[in-house]
Amino acid sequence: xxxxxxxxxxxxxxxxxxxxxxxxxxxxxxxxxxxxxxxxxxxxxxxxxxxxxxxxxxxxxxxxxxxxxxxxxxxxxxxxxxxxxxxxxxxxxxxxxxxxxxxxxxxxxxxxxxxxxxxxxxxxxxxxxxxxxxxxxxxxxxxxxxxxxxxxxxxxxxxxxxxxxxxxxxxxxxxxxxxxxxxxxxxxxxxxxxxxxxxxxxxxxxxxxxxxxxxxxxxxxxxxxxxxxxxxxxxxxxxxxxxxxxxxxxx
Amino acid sequence: xxxxxxxxxxxxxxxxxxxxxxxxxxxxxxxxxxxxxxxxxxxxxxxxxxxxxxxxxxxxxxxxxxxxxxxxxxxxxxxxxxxxxxxxxxxxxxxxxxxxxxxxxxxxxxxxxxxxxxxxxxxxxxxxxxxxxxxxxxxxxxxxxxxxxxxxxxxxxxxxxxxxxxxxxxxxxxxxxxxxxxxxxxxxxxxxxxxxxxxxxxxxxxxxxxxxxxxxxxxxxxxxxxxxxxxxxxxxxxxxxxxxxxxxxxxxxxxxxxxxxxxxxxxxxxxxxxxxxxxxxxxxxxxxxxxxxxxxxxxxxxxxxxxxxxxxxxxxxxxxxxxxxxxxxxxxxxxxxxxxxxxxxxxxxxxxxxx
Numbered sequence: 001x002x003x004x005x006x007x008x009x010x011x012x013x014x015x016x017x018x019x020x021x022x023x024x025x026x027x028x029x030x031x032x033x034x035x036x037x038x039x040x041x042x043x044x045x046x047x048x049x050x051x052x053x054x055x056x057x058x059x060x061x062x063x064x065x066x067x068x069x070x071x072x073x074x075x076x077x078x079x080x081x082x083x084x085x086x087x088x089x090x091x092x093x094x095x096x097x098x099x100x101x102x103x104x105x106x107x108x109x110x111x112x113x114x115x116x117x118x119x120x121x122x123x124x125x126x127x128x129x130x131x132x133x134x135x136x137x138x139x140x141x142x143x144x145x146x147x148x149x150x151x152x153x154x155x156x157x158x159x160x161x162x163x164x165x166x167x168x169x170x171x172x173x174x175x176x177x178x179x180x181x182x183x184x185x186x187x188x189x190x191x192x193x194x195x196x197x198x199x200x201x202x203x204x205x206x207x208x209x210x211x212x213x214x215x216x217x218x219x220x221x222x223x224x225x226x227x228x229x230x231x232x233x234x235x236x237x238x239x240x241x242x243x244x245x246x247x248x249x250x251x
Numbered sequence: 252x253x254x255x256x257x258x259x260x261x262x263x264x265x266x267x268x269x270x271x272x273x274x275x276x277x278x279x280x281x282x283x284x285x286x287x288x289x290x291x292x293x294x295x296x297x298x299x300x301x302x303x304x305x306x307x308x309x310x311x312x313x314x315x316x317x318x319x320x321x322x323x324x325x326x327x328x329x330x331x332x333x334x335x336x337x338x339x340x341x342x343x344x345x346x347x348x349x350x351x352x353x354x355x356x357x358x359x360x361x362x363x364x365x366x367x368x369x370x371x372x373x374x375x376x377x378x379x380x381x382x383x384x385x386x387x388x389x390x391x392x393x394x395x396x397x398x399x400x401x402x403x404x405x406x407x408x409x410x411x412x413x414x415x416x417x418x419x420x421x422x423x424x425x426x427x428x429x430x431x432x433x434x435x436x437x438x439x440x441x442x443x444x445x446x447x448x449x450x451x452x453x454x455x456x457x458x459x460x461x462x463x464x465x466x467x468x469x470x471x472x473x474x475x476x477x478x479x480x481x482x483x484x485x486x487x488x489x490x491x492x493x494x495x496x497x498x499x500x501x502x503x504x505x506x507x508x509x510x511x512x513x514x515x516x517x518x519x520x521x522x523x524x525x526x527x528x529x530x531x532x533x534x535x536x537x538x539x540x541x542x543x544x545x546x547x548x549x550x551x552x553x554x555x556x557x558x559x560x561x562x563x564x565x566x567x568x569x570x571x572x573x574x575x576x577x578x579x580x581x582x583x584x585x586x587x588x589x590x591x592x593x594x595x596x597x598x599x600x601x602x603x604x605x606x
């Protein structure tokens with residue numbers, strides 16, 4: 001019988017701990033498929049964050065270094081500078097990359113570190129039980145904004161939009177995985193980000209709008225609808241910066 | 252042939268000679284000659300000098316490179332070393348070898364630029380969270396900095412543990428005649444089969460520092476405890492001066508040990524039989540060596556550039572069997588030998604300090 005679909009070799013056989021309706025699983029699969037398709041599983045070092053994806057070393061088939069909260073890009077920088085011939089990526093949530101690790105993210109982009117950051121934005125702190133994140137939308141209720149985020153708590157940070165202004169960032173994209181077409185586009189962006197790294201062009205960053213039905217207090221279907229109606233209008237989407245030869249960059 | 256070299260530069264050159272090919276750091280006085288030397292020499296050695304955006308990032312660059320199997324170091328000074336404490340806790344837990352130089356300056360706070368040894372607690376007691384200790388080596392001459400820097404890399408690899416060079420600002424800044432390559436003979440080291448550097452041709456490696464169950468957490472801590480006990484048994488280092496006939500002993504490391512040597516000469520010329528016990532490993536503290544001298548010593552005196560930190564370890568080692576005095580200067584000041592002599596007479600000879 002002809003095989004029409006198989007689990008990617010880029011992932012292990014471990015069952016994930018992610019909640020039903022969470023899109024981490026889709027994003028993991030896309031990365032696993034890309035590692036396999038680009039034939040780089042054996043030469044890739046991933047850096048795990050602190051947060052819901054903090055156990056992703058169990059799921060990705062490549063070597064993984066577990067970072068402290070917010071420090072994944074610095075850890076990845078060390079690994080890449082030690083082994084420039086390796087492919088290095090970070091997998092981080094919005095709290096990790098845009099709050100406690102904001103300095104590391106922006107600085108790595110400014111240095112043009114030849115690594116790839118995958119930034120999963122679900123507008124909330126998932127692992128700690130649903131507290132306000134740097135990306136929490138105005139009016140959104142969380143455990144630490146119980147009456148809704150108001151302006152005294154600041155505004156949601158659109159990190160990819162910020163990074164697109166940084167010269168050392170070669171590729172910045174903002175995508176979603178809320179429907180099959182979006183998933184395909186997300187995969188294309190992720191693949192391009194890895195290719196930009198392989199081509200040595202600079203820092204590549206892909207933000208992916210994600211769901212957290214558990215902490216948002218909605219069903220998985222409602223969560224996808226919430227991404228479409230609440231998150232997509234706020235966060236810039238698409239390829240926000242492409243390499244110079246494609247007309248991007250400041251060179 | 253001897254050449255004249257600054258302590259900070261000697262550390263950097265010794266590190267390159269020891270095979271370190273990646274330095275990640277952030278400039279801070281009085282340690283800046285380390286990154287400057289690395290920036291100048293690393294490229295020629297085929298390595299990389301990487302200027303981090305902060306000491307927080309620097310220690311995690313070290314973490315990432317070390318986890319990927321590289322020989323890597325950073326150098327900083329006290330406020331920067333404070334910023335590295337979280338990373339050192341993680342480095343210990345993930346069992347990543349690395350070498351960090353702390354060229355100590357006055358504190359607390361932004362403090363001053365003058366020398367201190369007031370990071371002693373932070374260095375030796377595990378300055379970050381959790382139960383852990385880095386190995387801490389304290390040279391007293393620029394030549395010794397060369398040998399200890401080279402040895403530090405080997406110790407880090409052998410134990411898969413951070414190793415810290417504890418240097419006060421004077422030692423970092425002073426020039427002394429030194430000879431390369433020094434006396435340290437490199438050890439044969441185990442292959443880094445655990446490193447996360449790409450899993451081609453082998454099962455995948457994870458270098459992590461957390462556990463999902465408390466049972467696993469306790470098991471890890473017990474295993475680390477055994478490793479620390481091994482380090483305590485095998486890595487205690489010290490030097491002695493004029494102790495064989497001594498009735499009294501000073502305990503001092505780094506610059507304060509060298510000032511104390513002059514104080515000992517002065518006291519000896521007055522007929523007082525006094526010597527020096529100089530810890531070289533601050534952790535593990537050389538308890539065994541010190542305790543061998545306990546039966547003959549009628550009074551101990553710890554001399555430090557702090558409010559009195561190592562003196563606590565001296566008291567624990569002496570364990571009430573003789574009085575233990577302390578004299579120190581702070582905030583970047585250093586004692587004159589006469590001050591040490593006077594404090595010794597008041598506290599020890601005239602019985603100002605009881606056991």
